[in-house]
Amino acid sequence: MFNPYKVREDFPILKRKIDGNQIIYFDNAATSQKPRQVIEAMKKFYEEQNANVHRAVHTLSLEATELYEEAHEEVAEFIGAKSMEEIIFVRGTTEAINLVAYSWGLHNLKRGDEVLVTLMEHHSNIVPWEILSEIKGFKVKYLDVNLDGTLNYELLKEMLTPRVRLVCVTHVSNVTGVINDVETVAKLAHENDALVLVDGAQSVPHIPVNVQKLDCDFLAFSGHKMLGPTGIGVLYGKREILEKMKPFHGGGGMINEVSFNLEMHRCKISWNELPWRFEAGTPDIGGAVGLTAAIKYLRTLGMENVKTHEYKLTEYTMKHLKECPKVTVYGPKDAALKCGIIPFNVERLDSHDVALLLNSYGIMIRSGFHCAQPLHEKLKIPSSARVSFYVYNTQEEVDRFIEALKEIEGVL
Numbered sequence: 001m002f003n004p005y006k007v008r009e010d011f012p013i014l015k016r017k018i019d020g021n022q023i024i025y026f027d028n029a030a031t032s033q034k035p036r037q038v039i040e041a042m043k044k045f046y047e048e049q050n051a052n053v054h055r056a057v058h059t060l061s062l063e064a065t066e067l068y069e070e071a072h073e074e075v076a077e078f079i080g081a082k083s084m085e086e087i088i089f090v091r092g093t094t095e096a097i098n099l100v101a102y103s104w105g106l107h108n109l110k111r112g113d114e115v116l117v118t119l120m121e122h123h124s125n126i127v128p129w130e131i132l133s134e135i136k137g138f139k140v141k142y143l144d145v146n147l148d149g150t151l152n153y154e155l156l157k158e159m160l161t162p163r164v165r166l167v168c169v170t171h172v173s174n175v176t177g178v179i180n181d182v183e184t185v186a187k188l189a190h191e192n193d194a195l196v197l198v199d200g201a202q203s204v205p206h207i208p209v210n211v212q213k214l215d216c217d218f219l220a221f222s223g224h225k226m227l228g229p230t231g232i233g234v235l236y237g238k239r240e241i242l243e244k245m246k247p248f249h250g251g252g253g254m255i256n257e258v259s260f261n262l263e264m265h266r267c268k269i270s271w272n273e274l275p276w277r278f279e280a281g282t283p284d285i286g287g288a289v290g291l292t293a294a295i296k297y298l299r300t301l302g303m304e305n306v307k308t309h310e311y312k313l314t315e316y317t318m319k320h321l322k323e324c325p326k327v328t329v330y331g332p333k334d335a336a337l338k339c340g341i342i343p344f345n346v347e348r349l350d351s352h353d354v355a356l357l358l359n360s361y362g363i364m365i366r367s368g369f370h371c372a373q374p375l376h377e378k379l380k381i382p383s384s385a386r387v388s389f390y391v392y393n394t395q396e397e398v399d400r401f402i403e404a405l406k407e408i409e410g411v412l
């Protein structure tokens with residue numbers, strides 16, 4: 001049985017009190033807290049195993065290399081990739097998407113092509129495409145969303161012309177929590193010979209994700225949102241596509257050979273194998289160790305249990321938010337269409353004021369645009385307050401949150 005109270009015991013930070021209030025952390029879509037198991041795995045690495053990878057022949061380096069490679073294997077298994085060669089470690093979702101833009105997009109997109117981006121994307125899945133389109137002359141087209149924040153699949157069918165080479169879609173919206181049917185998006189895109197890049201920043205930590213089932217070409221996600229440390233994230237890519245892509249960053253580790261031709265005064269370079277070809281320089285080895293521990297922790301909990309727990313909390317919260325007459329909730333009314341993210345506003349209050357007032361109760365939420373300004377503009381919301389749940393949140397915490405909101409409403 002999944003028990004959030006037992007889970008909480010593993011998270012030292014949740015014991016913290018601020019101004020006498022036991023903290024309630026509802027800002028999980030921004031970053032998650034870290035269990036003892038992750039902190040201890042990283043501590044052990046730095047105290048006992050630290051060395052650089054893929055370089056030396058000494059014991060510490062061999063151990064560090066083994067841990068680093070194990071992390072790739074662990075991620076591959078977690079998301080159902082065919083092999084660890086399809087798993088590239090980067091700093092986070094943002095860097096993973098930029099890798100696709102500059103390794104694939106720079107060499108494959110040209111004037112006349114289109115990249116289709118949904119209006120609910122995080123800025124990290126919009127800005128790289130806008131920057132690259134200025135260099136390469138292709139068009140970025142935006143796929144509209146419905147007023148409840150769900151994707152417009154009929155429009156997608158219409159917009160998928162032969163000009164579209166890539167579809168960029170988030171698996172779960174970081175504003176509304178809407179879960180997109182990326183399997184269908186991938187099927188439609190592939191029928192049109194376009195590739196699909198899925199932003200998994202808000203899905204991989206919260207629901208079971210299998211890249212072979214989704215049949216996406218790329219999947220990007222961040223370790224820090226799934227109980228792991230900051231500074232490590234993942235780009236999954238189908239092997240046959242990665243094989244044909246040019247490297248992103250140049251430097252040590254990503255080459256096979258750099259030989260200097262004396263006559264030509266140039267270096268001849270051959271690339272390393274996958275995935276190292278895309279991991280130039282010293283990687284975040286400690287981060288990889290932490291990510292392995294985070295994944296092992298999530299696997300022990302079971303991703304179906306994680307999903308169900310968050311669904312129940314979301315449904316419960318949405319039900320009780322109805323008791324707050326000055327609160328408007330955005331996104332679909334049916335919690336089954338969502339992950340554990342709820343955006344809302346309180347009448348006459350700016351979202352930052354709502355967050356500040358809740359902070360005085362020890363409740364940490366996010367306010368603003370959440371790096372998704374176009375979606376806010378589409379939904380005609382100036383900004384929003386957002387609660388987002390994870391494995392250690394409880395109904396009791398939701399009750400305290402609702403009580404606090406009622407008190408805030410009372411003084412308005």
Ligand SMILES: Cc1ncc(COP(=O)(O)O)c(C=O)c1O
Pocket residue numbers: 029030091092093094095122124125170172173174199201202222233371
């Ligand atoms: C949907 C989505 N995509 C991308 C990102 C960017 O992730 P990172 O800052 O870890 O690169 C986030 C972070 O909030 C997100 O929610």
